[in-house]
Amino acid sequence: MIRSDVHKGAVLGACLAAAATAGCVQVNAPDEPIEINLNVNIRQEVVVRLQDDARELIEQNEEIF
């Protein structure tokens, strides 16, 4: 990850120089860290409320449960 602007400039300069001879892929990392949100939107009050229905669902479909 390239943080300093001077360094970035140096890399950019190097890229431009290399552009004539070969392709140049410039990768810029975002300024903030990448956040991976693993929170699945499950409402606890809903899950609790569904317990009776879930129990009934299991009893009525024993083959698959």
Place this chain on the structure above:
Amino acid sequence: MKKPATIFAAFALGLAVAAGGASAAYAFQDAAAELRATGTVGEQADGYLGTVGSASAEVRAKVDQINIQRRAAYTRLAAERGVTIEEAARATACQLFATRVQPGQYYRLPDGVWRQRNGNEPVPRPAYCG
């Protein structure tokens, strides 16, 4: 006129075939329970069956088939109650963990680790189960 022994043999054969057929039908009556009992299939907190380690192609096919049916059931329940399929599935998993996982059988919490139910100790459940 056939001998009584022949008639009896035919009757016994018919009964055996019927019994065989009946036992095959019984086997389908709780396919999920049978799979859990193999030791290669467990219940997941997301409401579906999963394979533990390497399972045979036959077992994997049965697991897939059951999961498809479960998803259909969750979809119906979710539509009836106005909730998401995910919520219906996880709510059912809460119940499955409590009632269907027998001692020694496998279950998997959201952390993804397969564990076996320790004797008659209740299976640990995610906090959202209430």
